Amino acid sequence: MSKLQRIAFVVEEFTLRSPTQQLLDRFLLGYPRDGEFHRLENCRIAVHLAGGGESAEIEQRRRDFGLAREPDLARTIADADAAIVVWRGAGAAANDALLSATLSHLPRGSACFVHGVLASSHAAAKEAARLAASHSIALSAGTATAVTFRLPEMDVPPGTPLKEALIVVEGAFPDAELDALEGLLPILERRRGGESGVRQIHRLEGQQVWDAGDEGRWSRALLASAISRSHTPQGDPVRDGRTQDLAGLGLLPKLALSPRAWLLDHRDGLRSALLVLDGAIADINFAVRTASGKLLSAQLYRPPPPAQEHLSRLTAVIEDFFRTRQSPWPTQRNLLLAGLMESFGKR
Structure with a gap:
């Protein structure tokens, strides 16, 4: 060297x-x-x-x-x-x-x-x-x-066929979007065939985000898996320390009042979603579904300042x-x- x-x-x-x-x-x-x-x-x-x-x-x-x-x-x-x-x-x-x-x-x-x-x-x-x-x-x-700690420490085995992926971030545009791509692309490029590019991009805002989830354009199961890795659920957990199933109880639309999302259609058929949910969580969490149906998820842990x-x-x-x-x-x-x-x- x-x-x-x-x-x-x-x-x-x-x-x-x-x-x-x-x-x-x-x-x-x-x-x-x-x-x-x-x-x-x-x-x-x-x-x-x-x-x-x-x-x-x-x-x-x-x-x-x-x-x-x-x-x-x-x-x-x-x-x-x-x-x-x-x-x-x-x-x-x-x-x-x-x-x-x-x-x-x-x-x-x-x-x-x-x-x-x-x-x-x-x-x-x-x-x-x-x-x-x-x-x-x-x-x-x-x-x-792209290189921060993952909780739990995990990675997608090289060559794994992936069906869909989702990452949840928070913050202003375009910083949050950069975080989302930096967090998700290293995971996706390990899939079978590697990254072949993105064919189409859809932007959603406000109620469109939740409607798209209802329509199956992004996976609510992946969102629930990703959110389960968060250490910063907002709402009642902040007020009194209780545990709370934000996704299962349908609380996310009440917490994330101005959501936005980016839906990516990859050239090899993979679908990925970038959700920016300010007010719901304050960390970065992702989930992927393999072609066999297995869910893998983790938090991208970033230690706090200073x-x-x-x-x-x-x-x-x-x-x-x-x-x-x-x-x-x-x-x-x-x-x-x-x-x-x-x-x-x-x-």
Whole structure:
């Protein structure tokens, strides 16, 4: 595995508890990994804040921990072994020009990881992949949702025929949709034949969501299985601590007052549903049905702030990617996700 001597961060913002801060601090200071506190020895960390401006947090890290800050992008990454590009917020909105400039200035044979969606469209994602390949740069993208803890710890056995899938998330558009895709696509691509693409997308809002469940366009059994994994049921459990079957008692429509859903018809016949149910639960849970009828479900557990230790898992994945230059997942996932997020934004 390659020795890492210099890693450059190219970021749109630097605020406390943001993915930028969480990832940069782990590479700069170290992070828990494999039963110990792991540090990158003799590796210099530099940061370029796109758009410039002052940052007291960056200045503190420069003064206390030797973080290098360069106002010029090209100088920041000129001799880097690898770069981490971090979009603003959760990473749902890409800056194609910034990624293009980063890939154009990175040394040949380096690696680049993008936190969030790879690009703003499928076409832009393909162009980024082409540009990276032309410079012999290993390129990948994703978020911690794709690699976070699963409760219970499980996975779909490779080559399993799947019939349908469902994931429940919460939050504003498009961040919640990014979470849903980052959580579900790694599971679906393990099915027999892998991911073949999405043929059709349907957007539902409000009562349309529940009507579609009644019509069998998404599975209520899968929803019940996914919800059963939640640690954050809302309503009465929050008020007095009781256990409550939110799905079985029909309480979800009363809790999720402004639901939205995305129904995906995959080219191989698989149906998947992304349900955004603000007010019902406050975590991420999924369920899949195999062709034999078996239900598999789990929570995608994200430890709470301030530490957000699921980002330690992502940091480990990124570090291994930088050392081996082997992408942690198929590039096809990054392209599909960019295309789906583009389509969601047009509906």
